[in-house]
Amino acid sequence: MDIPDKHRDGTPAGLKQSLYHxxxxxxxxxxKMEEGTNKGGILADDMGLGKTISTLALMLARPAVGRPKTNLIIGPLSLVRQWEEEISKKTKLSHRMSVFVYHNTKAMTDDLLRYDVVLTTVVLDEAQCIxxxxxxxxxxxxxLKSTYRWCLTGTPMMNGVLELFSLVQFLHIKPYCVWENFRQAFGILCGLKGDAKSVAMSRLRALQGYHAAKKEGLAAEWETHSQSSFERRKHSKSQVLFSKYLREGSIGKNYSNILxxxxxxxxxxxxxHLNLDVDDATQFGKEKVDEKMVQPIKRLSKATVERIKAIEAFECPICFDAVQSPSFFIPCGHDGCKDCVTRLVDNLRPPTCKLEMKATRLSAVCRGTFDGKKCFTYEAFRSVHMPETMVKQSEPGVEDSSSDDDSKSESEDDDSDHVDHAKSQANKADKTPKKNKKGKKKPADVKPSMLKSLRLEAIKNREAYKRYMRYLRKTNGEKTIVFSQWTLLLDxxxxxxxxxKFKDKPERYDGSMSGEDRARAARDFRDRDNVKVMLVSLRAGNAGLNLASANNVIIMDPFWNPYIEMQAVDRAYRIGQKLEVKVYRILTEETVEDRIIALQERKKAIVEAALDETESMKIGRLNVNELKFLFNTRD
Known part of the structure; x- marks a missing residue:
């Protein structure tokens, strides 16, 4: 879309900075949309191109007359303070709008009508959330009843064209805001019955009446290293077990175990050391169960307790990944990974367990509310309801009787040998009694108290590590964001x-932190010149976070959904970024990481090809063919 200069609106008088082209x-x-019959639309500029400022400019250019004059901004909690800061910093005092932040607060309607902008966490920021x-x-x-409606999103369709319907329904775009009409018009594009494909594609292009822009100047570099003997053993063992499930036709039954x-x-x-199990992690970290968790866990229903005890492997129903250390809701006992649970707790008031809405193992529909501050860990659950799995370190030779022939192999023994020396060094450093827990092997976060010994014993890829550290030290004036899916690697x-020899400690941003701590970390990274590095959990930092002060992005590990990674990278590529953004991806050659990158490209190509194939419907959850590809297994 292009508009001649003479018909183009300039920067509103109340805005401090000039608008970009x-x-x-x-x-x-x-x-034009508000003054016409549409009364809104989808602003789908690429992430980082300043949709917030564009919308703020619209508010200043079209001030409401009379009462009520409230603009309602709805978005994730992480964006609430960002909107408030943008309004404060980017508008002139003479045009400053009063702002009311509404989050978990009971306020009277008359009180709300006195404010120009109500921030809750009608404009939907990160509209793909609906x-x-x-x-x-x-x-x-x-x-919601309103005259004007806007959806702000950099990814209006991530998995399939059906995701567009909810936005169309919110915008009241007739006749497609009715589900039956939408399905008839566009169903053929997602494997449903409907009108001809060519007609549906023409309608889809016509429906895409939103302004879009593309970013430029994003450079990517790849840092690779060769596979170690440890990696080869781990890959070989995993391939053998996956092939066993494949031959038995039990992929679906063992899906969580496969993850x-x-x-x-x-x-x-x-x-x-990311392959340390939960027992090792607890031993090294000297982690104690939070006593505040114990009483609520004891009050769980018998059915909930038995269901949790029966789970052999945990899968997050939101991000569809295996869970290292799940967080459980009280009282329903449903679980998810820490970052996803944190976002769910942040953005729901009152928090409502809705994990069953995803394609998960849960069959019952759970609508119960929960206290987001009273989630409990799997370790705490084991201490209360599975004490037999927790034995003292002084009891040698205890084996896990529940494991079958396939769960213990020579390769697993070899893998454990790789970290034995680090364990012994940690034990020497601490003479206090510790518990050696045996049972189901689950990965978990390791606390900083054990990390020094682990780091001193690390021998893997030392040259790449040295190059990485030298690079971080020499980037004068530049800032770097390091993304990983695993908080242990960030540790x-x-x-x-x-x-x-880092003068200042790096900042952290992950799901284990409170909302206030995450906001403080982002603010310090942005405003303090001596803070050069921020370590960010991939899922915690993939939406809404503004880290434009950084121009270097390092991705430590790839994820098969390309849009999760793209959203994370775009935390640095935002309006106000003056430097070229460089993205570094660190990969191990000839491993599953190569295949994940290839799978990313496949999925991205499907989505960008107008999402016209049935297989594009589930970009998040891996299907059997994709699993076979990732495990490098042939029929």
């Missing part, structure tokens, strides 16, 4: 930086 186009288009039309969040947004095998293969590419990096 594409933002002027967005403002002109948004004003892509599932059946969720309570989506239904609540659809029920754990895949998780181990991916972790082996990063660092051997290892953090301790290494503390002991490697």
């Amino acid at each position: 594409h933002q002027e186009l967005a403002l002109s288009w948004m004003k 892509k599932n039309r059946k969720t309570k969040t989506a239904k609540a947004c659809h029920a 754990v095998l895949l998780l181990r293969m991916r972790q082996a590419c990063c660092h051997p 290892l990096l953090q301790v290494a930086m503390w002991h490697d």
